[in-house]
Structure formats: C-alpha cells, structure tokens
Amino acid sequence: MGNNGWNIEVWRIALVIFMSILGGLISAQWLLSLLLCLVVYIAWLLYKLNQLHIWLSKGAKPALLPDSNGIWERVTQKIQLTHKKSDRRKDRMANLLKRLQDIIAGLPYATVVLNGNNEIDWANSLSQEYLNIDIKKDRGQRIDNLIRVPQVHQILAENANKEIEVSFPTDDFGLDKQIALQVIPVGGDLKLLIARDTSERNKINRMRKNFIANASHELRTPLTVIAGYLEIMQEDEEFPKQLQPALHASADQSIRMQRIIEDLLTLSRLENSDLNDTTSNIINVPSILERVYKDESTLIVNDSHKLVKNIDENLKIHGAEAEIISVCSNLVHNAIRHTQDGTMITIEWKLNANNEACLIIKDTGQGIPAEHIAHLTERFYRVDKGRSRETGGTGLGLAIVQHIVQRHNGKFDISSEIGKGSEFKVTFPVSRVYKD
Numbered sequence: 001m002g003n004n005g006w007n008i009e010v011w012r013i014a015l016v017i018f019m020s021i022l023g024g025l026i027s028a029q030w031l032l033s034l035l036l037c038l039v040v041y042i043a044w045l046l047y048k049l050n051q052l053h054i055w056l057s058k059g060a061k062p063a064l065l066p067d068s069n070g071i072w073e074r075v076t077q078k079i080q081l082t083h084k085k086s087d088r089r090k091d092r093m094a095n096l097l098k099r100l101q102d103i104i105a106g107l108p109y110a111t112v113v114l115n116g117n118n119e120i121d122w123a124n125s126l127s128q129e130y131l132n133i134d135i136k137k138d139r140g141q142r143i144d145n146l147i148r149v150p151q152v153h154q155i156l157a158e159n160a161n162k163e164i165e166v167s168f169p170t171d172d173f174g175l176d177k178q179i180a181l182q183v184i185p186v187g188g189d190l191k192l193l194i195a196r197d198t199s200e201r202n203k204i205n206r207m208r209k210n211f212i213a214n215a216s217h218e219l220r221t222p223l224t225v226i227a228g229y230l231e232i233m234q235e236d237e238e239f240p241k242q243l244q245p246a247l248h249a250s251a252d253q254s255i256r257m258q259r260i261i262e263d264l265l266t267l268s269r270l271e272n273s274d275l276n277d278t279t280s281n282i283i284n285v286p287s288i289l290e291r292v293y294k295d296e297s298t299l300i301v302n303d304s305h306k307l308v309k310n311i312d313e314n315l316k317i318h319g320a321e322a323e324i325i326s327v328c329s330n331l332v333h334n335a336i337r338h339t340q341d342g343t344m345i346t347i348e349w350k351l352n353a354n355n356e357a358c359l360i361i362k363d364t365g366q367g368i369p370a371e372h373i374a375h376l377t378e379r380f381y382r383v384d385k386g387r388s389r390e391t392g393g394t395g396l397g398l399a400i401v402q403h404i405v406q407r408h409n410g411k412f413d414i415s416s417e418i419g420k421g422s423e424f425k426v427t428f429p430v431s432r433v434y435k436d
C-alpha cells in the first residue's frame with residue numbers, strides 16, 4: 001500500500017474490527033458490538049472532517065493546521081501545497097501586472113484602457129495632462145461623457161486602428177493643444193485609447209512652412225529684377241561678344257531659379273491652405289487632357305516621342321481645376337523630358353473596376369531603378385540631377401503632384417521596370433467621380 005497515509009488508516013480499521021470481535025466475545029452481542037465500534041469510528045471520521053472544514057474556512061493557514069496523522073495529514077499537506085502554488089502564481093501575476101502598469105505609465109503617451117461600453121478601466125498619469133482624465137475619480141465613467149469631441153466619438157465607434165488629430169483648449173494660457181488620438185482594439189472587449197501631444201511638432205512644421213514661403217516670397221522680387229536686366233542686356237547689340245556666353249548662362253540660371261521659386265510657392269500654397277472644394281466644381285478632365293496633349297505635342301521635336309491618348313470622354317470629377325491641370329501637365333511633361341528618343345507615351349483616363357477615376361501616364365522609356373521610386377515625391381529628389389537640370393526641371397514636380405492628389409483624397413502610385421518603362425497612376429475615389 002506504500003507510505004501514502006493509508007497504512008495508518010488500515011490499522012485503525014483493523015482496530016475497529018478487533019474491538020468489535022472483543023466486544024462480541026465478552027458480551028456475545030456480535031452485531032451490537034460491531035455497530036457500536038462502527039458508530040465510534042464514523043463519529044471520529046466526522047470530527048476530523050469538521051476540523052478540516054473549519055481549517056479550510058479560516059484560509060488554510062499553516063499556523064492553524066489541525067493535529068492529524070495518516071490520510072488526514074496527507075490531505076492537509078496536499079491542500080497546503082496547492083495553496084502555496086496558487087499564492088506564488090498570484091504573486092507572479094500581480095508582479096507582472098505591476099510591471100506592465102509601470103511600463104505603460106512610463107510611456108510618453110496618455111493611455112486609457114476602455115471596456116466594450118467605452119467605460120474607463122484604467123488610465124496612466126499623462127491621461128490627466130492630455131485628456132483631463134483622473135483615474136481616481138473617473139474609473140467606470142464613459143469616456144464619451146468626458147471627451148465631448150465628435151471625431152473622438154467617431155473613432156471609438158469605428159474601433160479601427162486610425163489616428164486623428166484634435167485641438168483641446170488648455171487652461172493655462174487659453175492656447176490650443178494639439179493631441180493625436182488613436183484607438184487600438186486589443187481583443188475581447190478591451191481597447192486602448194492612446195494620445196500624444198503634437199503641438200510642438202506642429203509648431204516646428206508651421207515654422208518650416210512659413211520660412212520656406214517667406215524666403216521664396218522675398219527672393220521673387222529681386223530675381224524678377226535680375227532676370228529683367230539680363231533680358232535687356234541680351235537684346236543689347238552692343239554687349240561685348242566675349243561676354244555673351246556668360247550672359248546667356250546667367251539668364252538661363254535666373255529663369256531656372258524663378259521656376260524653382262514659383263514651384264516652392266505653389267507647394268507652400270498647397271500645404272498652407274485647405275482645398276477650396278465645393279461639390280459643384282465639376283472638372284472636365286478629358287478637355288484638360290486634350291489641352292495638355294496639344295501643348296506637350298508642340299514640345300516634341302523631330303518626332304522624338306509618340307503621344308497616344310486613351311480617354312473616357314464622359315468621365316469628370318469634382319476638384320480644383322488649376323490643380324488637376326498641374327497634375328496632368330507635370331506627369332506628361334516628365335514622361336517627355338525624362339525618357340530617351342523613340343519613347344511611346346500613353347495618356348489613359350478611365351474608371352477602374354472599383355469605379356474609381358484613374359489617370360495613368362505610361363511610357364516605354366528606360367525606367368527608374370527600384371531604389372529611387374519611393375523617394376521621387378520628395379522635394380528636389382532627382383534620379384539624374386544633370387538631366388533634370390538640363391531639361392529645366394526643378395525637382396519639385398512630383399512633390400506637387402503628390403500634394404494635390406492627397407488633397408483630393410486620391411492615391412499616387414509609381415511603378416517602373418528598367419528597360420521597359422514607367423507608369424505614374426493617380427486614382428481618385430468614387431466620391432470624387434461626377435455623376436450626371
């Protein structure tokens with residue numbers, strides 16, 4: 001039977017049998033004697049059971065352990081062992097939770113844990129500073145009652161991992177504080193609301209934009225004067241012959257600088273203003289493309305490039321006309337300037353399978369190495385700086401296109417294969433497509 005506590009119990013049962021036989025021998029009442037011994041044994045068992053029950057109800061503390069041996073001792077030992085294990089597990093979990101809370105509390109973000117009803121479960125200390133949420137008094141409150149900003153209610157309802165930026169008034173100087181907010185669903189019913197202060201970043205961005213806008217503006221007037229004088233000098237027949245190459249080079253460079261400044265000012269305008277967008281602004285893209293096609297065709301000398309059109313004549317969109325003209329002419333102009341002679345360029349304007357309006361300018365040129373593609377929309381990024389300058393490029397055309405497309409809620413994709421050509425695709429969403 002092994003040393004598992006039962007051997008003592010067997011001895012006890014043997015004692016019960018022995019006592020009942022002894023009682024039977026003395027009294028000749030065998031049944032009564034057996035019954036009496038069994039009653040005593042059962043009463044003793046019930047007493048032990050009661051002791052165990054009392055010990056368990058008092059929290060199974062080792063100090064209150066009932067005095068026992070045999071199987072009872074084994075049972076209490078097992079209970080104590082299980083208790084110890086679960087205590088250790090509880091300690092570990094509490095430690096882990098504490099460490100997680102410390103980590104979240106130390107993040108430079110305000111973090112609020114919400115349940116399925118958008119009620120606050122937990123929040124770190126930055127939540128007080130950024131969102132005015134004090135966990136001590138706001139636990140259990142619905143967050144939409146505390147932050148009364150419709151955009152916040154919307155992202156909470158959508159429960160999608162999306163970031164928005166909202167302005168909150170600060171109490172100190174009445175200045176607005178810009179906060180970027182993001183809802184992160186974390187499985188089950190839980191979600192995290194994360195907020196970070198973007199005021200400083202926005203301020204620096206504003207300063208950068210203002211600086212570029214002001215610098216470009218300040219440079220425009222003196223440059224116009226210089227370019228004007230250079231033009232007059234070029235027309236002057238008495239101008240010394242030996243200085244003429246230098247004069248022409250200066251005039252070309254001043255025109256190039258004027259173009260750069262105009263493009264920088266265009267970019268600043270795009271960055272610093274919202275799209276003046278009314279749904280009644282219907283843009284006849286087919287006629288814009290027709291004009292661009294005609295204008296750009298005149299730039300092609302000696303049939304160096306072939307321009308082909310494939311245009312849905314009925315497809316119009318809502319947007320800003322001057323900006324859409326700029327997108328079309330920039331892309332077609334690039335396809336002519338940045339490809340070798342013999343290149344075929346296709347201008348395509350159509351609805352795609354998702355009913356979005358697509359402008360695709362495709363060429364069969366030399367293509368663009370893959371490592372450059374992601375950078376093409378950065379300001380002043382050129383694959384071939386020499387060629388871009390030679391052809392009068394400013395390095396700002398694709399940055400302008402990207403900005404305009406973004407303002408029209410569209411997508412700008414560039415793909416290219418070396419030796420085969422490049423494709424510049426602008427996709428306008430269904431909401432921008434004009435329906436008669």
Ligand code: ADP
Nearest residue numbers: 334335338382383384388393394395396397398
């Ligand atoms: P740029 O004034 O130099 O044309 P862009 O911003 O319009 O400036 O274009 C950036 C660079 O992208 C160009 O300098 C050129 O290297 C590359 N690029 C643009 N379009 C094409 C094209 N169709 N084929 C090959 N390279 C192109």
